[in-house]
Amino acid sequence: MSYDSNVNQAAKAELERRRKLAEETARRNLEGFLQGCPRAGEIRRELAANAAGAARAVLSGGDVHKALEQRKERGMALRREYEELLGECGLTRRDIEPQYTCPRCKDTGFADGKLCGCYKALRRNLAYRNMSAELPLDQCTFDGFSLEYYRNDPAAYGRMQSILRSCREYAENFRANSPNLLFWGGTGLGKTHLSLAIANSALDKGFGVVYGSAQRFAVALERERFGRDNSIEGTSVNLKECDLLILDDLGTEFSSAYSNAAIYDVVNARLMSGRPTVISTNLGLSGLEERYGERFTSRIAGNYALLGFMGKDVRVQKIQS
Ligand SMILES: [Zn+2]
Known part of the structure; x- marks a missing residue:
């Protein structure tokens, strides 16, 4: 690498x-x-x-x-x-x-004439950080997630309360072989917020996390494939090998046969190696199938815990209030 x-x-x-x-x-x-x-x-x-x-x-x-x-x-x-x-x-x-x-290496990066593991981990995590979107991670915490926006709709409130609890537990117990999660539901229901709260918590525990939109990764994968930019060398390896991948807004990226196949390849490689992925999408399973095909969707359905977000667009409510 x-x-x-x-x-x-x-x-x-x-x-x-x-x-x-x-x-x-x-x-x-x-x-x-x-x-x-x-x-x-x-x-x-x-x-x-x-x-x-x-x-x-x-x-x-x-x-x-x-x-x-x-x-x-x-x-x-x-x-x-x-x-x-x-x-x-x-x-x-x-x-x-x-x-x-x-x-082991007294922070020199070399031990016994070889690159020390700490240097490799540092380099890997820096590469992950470069790949990840510049999102306000520190604002996206579990404590900062308000259920008030769901209060008017008892069904949505109950569902979101249980989703918040599941996500907290997931983050607290996060490990290298944690299960995969699929957040689906309309825009502005807190999918990105909760996935970043999970990312935050995994980062705190020292895991290598890559997070960003499917659009961002699709572009990086295409660039890597067609060799247009050396700085994104290793994109597909990093997406496949990071400890946790947060793939946000799947289905909103510019679609091409290449990007669809590349995303399938990443998701599938992570399933094969047992590395956890958190995907959020506005598309339901049928929407995913339409876009990525039956093979992709059945892999997701069989290997991801599906969390259906409910409620009214929180961003719209914030503007109206
Ligand atoms: Zn070291």
Whole structure:
């Protein structure tokens, strides 16, 4: 999987930021500790002298074993004293040693001469973010979803209450092999809001999420296919392999034989590999069948939990109120 150079650069910059932050924090804490506690500095010097003395003892011959034992005990006593002083200053060893986000590579991106998993994950998630639509994710939370707009219609209210509950549970329990969801119903009923609330929650848990409209992905897939834009290299792989794909507004994209087939390919690949997808659409199953064919629709019907949204267009109500 190759990435465009912007993604590589951004990933390296993020690693550097993490590394510097960890090292700076530890350095500042250590400085403060040594300033406030001069004895700690003495201990550090004594420990160094003790280690050098141990090396000399080995070279000097004589009763090496005994000399080393003494040095070892002295070293242990000094370290104990040092720990106690740390404790008296309200610190622990973790405070004065860099706490890297990835202890394996110390936030350098390389471990054992190979790219570290943390760097790969960072690069992947940056690529996902680039692919995802610029949507106001932070505004789309479960708490921000108001049932008030459904209050006048008891059937719609009950349905939306239960959908909200299901989505919350889905988000709370989200895992790499969560089930697939299909949100369907008219525009302005909160399908995008709830799918983004799920995306938010999965992102918080550290999952790689790609979200956007079917239109956006259809365009990216066509561009990738016809090689018009290097920056979207990897589109279909990322759509197939991200932990969660939110495919919004399916059926509103500009339809072509190629885009229909490409979207089917993505949805099907995710089903085969057991990766969850949340699709929202204005089309019912019959509308989907008309547009994408029977094969696509039967895959959806058999493998997605269908949530039918009800009510009156919330956006229209907001304008009228
Ligand atoms: Zn790492």
